Amino acid sequence: MALFEGYKNRGTSIERLDPRTKLSWLILIVILAVFNSNYGVLALLPVVVLLSSLAAGIPLRTFYHPFLVLGLAALQLLVIQLLFCREGYPILALGPLEIYSGAVPLALTAVLRLGAIVLAGMQFLHWTSPSDLVLFLVKVGVPYRFAMLAGLAMRFLPLMEHELASILESQSARGVPMQNPFQKIAALLPVTMPFLFRSFRRAGETALAMELRGFGRYRERTFLDELRITRGETLAILLMAAAGLLIIYYNNI
Amino acid sequence: MSVTTEPNKIAKLNTKLWRTDTKALVGGVILGIVSMLLQQVSMRIDSAIWTPLIILGGITWATLTGLITLIFRQPAGIIMGETQAVIAIATGLSPVALFFIPANGLSSAAYSLVAWKLSMEKWSHHFLAQLVTNIVGNICVGYGLYVILKLPLKVVIISSSITAAAGVIGATILTKTIADRLHKAGLV
Numbered sequence: 041m042a043l044f045e046g047y048k049n050r051g052t053s054i055e056r057l058d059p060r061t062k063l064s065w066l067i068l069i070v071i072l073a074v075f076n077s078n079y080g081v082l083a084l085l086p087v088v089v090l091l092s093s094l095a096a097g098i099p100l101r102t103f104y105h106p107f108l109v110l111g112l113a114a115l116q117l118l119v120i121q122l123l124f125c126r127e128g129y130p131i132l133a134l135g136p137l138e139i140y141s142g143a144v145p146l147a148l149t150a151v152l153r154l155g156a157i158v159l160a161g162m163q164f165l166h167w168t169s170p171s172d173l174v175l176f177l178v179k180v181g182v183p184y185r186f187a188m189l190a191g192l193a194m195r196f197l198p199l200m201e202h203e204l205a206s207i208l209e210s211q212s213a214r215g216v217p218m219q220n221p222f223q224k225i226a227a228l229l230p231v232t233m234p235f236l237f238r239s240f241r242r243a244g245e246t247a248l249a250m251e252l253r254g255f256g257r258y259r260e261r262t263f264l265d266e267l268r269i270t271r272g273e274t275l276a277i278l279l280m281a282a283a284g285l286l287i288i289y290y291n292n293i
Numbered sequence: 294m295s296v297t298t299e300p301n302k303i304a305k306l307n308t309k310l311w312r313t314d315t316k317a318l319v320g321g322v323i324l325g326i327v328s329m330l331l332q333q334v335s336m337r338i339d340s341a342i343w344t345p346l347i348i349l350g351g352i353t354w355a356t357l358t359g360l361i362t363l364i365f366r367q368p369a370g371i372i373m374g375e376t377q378a379v380i381a382i383a384t385g386l387s388p389v390a391l392f393f394i395p396a397n398g399l400s401s402a403a404y405s406l407v408a409w410k411l412s413m414e415k416w417s418h419h420f421l422a423q424l425v426t427n428i429v430g431n432i433c434v435g436y437g438l439y440v441i442l443k444l445p446l447k448v449v450i451i452s453s454s455i456t457a458a459a460g461v462i463g464a465t466i467l468t469k470t471i472a473d474r475l476h477k478a479g480l481v
Contacts, residue, residue, distance in 0.1 A: 070391075074441060105384065117442065124445035150442040157391050161382035185313070186368070189322045193376045200326045204334075224338045225349065232331060236471065239327045240480040243320035251315050
């Protein structure tokens, strides 16, 4: 399965929103996750992100991989907190190991926090088109030669992923063993080197092709589309900014 | 007839701190994707061996940060780091991917400062550059682990130190070796 299937235009009203509105939403979720310690709110954040993604037409299977990663991270965090946390009072003693009452709440807070941040970050990049991202960066004053790179990254990811897969298959066909973890470590260099060399060659070829099409020839350039923000969206951004500031203020006093 | 040795070629590349030609910018983006994909492979192997330690992932990250900053300089190094961080967030590669944003940017800037001041002809120069890069990067990630994930300080220090130590040793050898080979192949 591809890591990042890329942006798909699903034609929903949420998707048509200005990238500034979507970015404000992402920042608000991150602020809530980082500054707030209320379990109810923290547990609600991933649910809100998933529901809003569904409303934008993003299927839930998009979030399958991060859920696996988060599950593994949750297990690790729980084990680490059980072993090392010294907050609260001892609730269990297993020989030299003492488990404290603060371990599970700390692990739970961390997992919920991570879940909200990871899912909101993914959501932003799945419902914002690469071209909108470029237009947004240009709008905030980033020179277009740099702004265009954001779109380039999203377009090149599936290509490079395919290239790595073909190198892995080629090396495997040549008899490089890749069964157990130690064989995989030994196989890292024979896979990495051709991949790196090909990528450097691709970078040179792409840059040449772009320059031949006039990339960077002029200081300014025009775009086919233009970002238009509605009054409602401006109001929503202001409200989200106010909410974010209030959350930071009340959690720091 | 004089023969230009490989280390001299690397030194010639490092006379400037800034490089904004299209090849450097595009190279930063493409190598950012490469970095993320290679880290995905190496982190999977890390998890299969002993999950809490990110040794191979750390070596891969430090090698590519050094290599791109050394060859394409800035802002390509930062572009590479941020591309890798943003894609890692978008694909849910790691639960600590958000901390990669400051870590990658600052460590690349630190590497380029060392590479700018030194000729990068000797192994010791590469070692010093990687030492600074790994310390800066691991402080950023360690801070995130401590403040946001509330991990015990002892765990953060031990895991960051092991990752940084492996990164410095592994990446010093790999950065110099790969950079020399890339020059020999005429790709940079």
